Amino acid sequence: MASNFITVLRARCVAAAALSVAAVALGSAASAAHAAGAANGGPETPFLAENDQAMTRMMDGMSVKPSGDVDRDFTAMMIPHHQGAIDMAQVELRYGHNEQLRRIAQEIIVEQQQEITAMRLALGQPLPPSAPAPDQGQGRAPANAVPVQPASSTTMPMPMRMDQEMK
Template identity: 60%
Template sequence: MHDSYSSSRMLVRATALIALSFTSHLVHAVGPLNEQEASYLKENDVAMIKMMDAMSIAPSGDIDRDFAAMMIPHHQGAIDMARSELKYGKNEQLRRIAQEIVVEQQQEIVAMHVALGESLPAQPSSTAQANVISSTSSHHPISTDSMSMHMHDSAKAANKEDTP
């Protein structure tokens, strides 16, 4: 069983590296990138590798815990990629969607921890939230208070569902 897990983890990692290699070759085939696009692609590559690696878990025997253990890094990967869109993207609709992804995926991460009876992870610092917001302030700002409120409301709602 352990060999199966190790093989699976190596396959996931190899697949991610092949995808990144393909992206790199595609970039060279298309032509030179501007510095901003190169930075965006690099940040997304890092987010994808981190996400794929964290999603490769050893089965615990508890389906619910395994589900959350894979979905939490998946959601964090979406947050990381959305933040890259906010940092580099220009399309107003996609930037708004990226802002919503950050808030909604953070809420779902909190809800999964609560559903498992785990203590809540440290909330993103106001500085980290402000950095995301400042990169979008001239576009469609979401206040730090609004993001924190959404996360707090999500945790309260998840706790209510657990109460008989």
């Protein structure tokens, strides 16, 4: 069963890595668009600035020197990639208004935290201490916003069967 989990995890991570390569190609164009929007001083300025910071941290974190261990190098790149998704989802929660997208952002946070945990466990790395979600009172989060709870670092995520349909 554990072997199956690792196989599924690797397949999902390979797919995520392919998306990451596409993100790198689009990143400079998106960053330029964000910079242009932020320079205009419009209502989207704080969102664009925070999102750009998240993207920059993610891209910087993904630049790793090869260690000679493919698995470690892969996780060294994927963990910042997943953390970038978490950071961007938190920005959506602070500034977004569409309830469906806010729920998706909450799901992204939970799922990406679980995958980071799974990758660390697969390599026998220590887990970071649990911490509360960042304050969502910043920005323009609606009064009825549901706080996001971080994934427990003590539970192992359930493996997803590749033949299951994603919801």
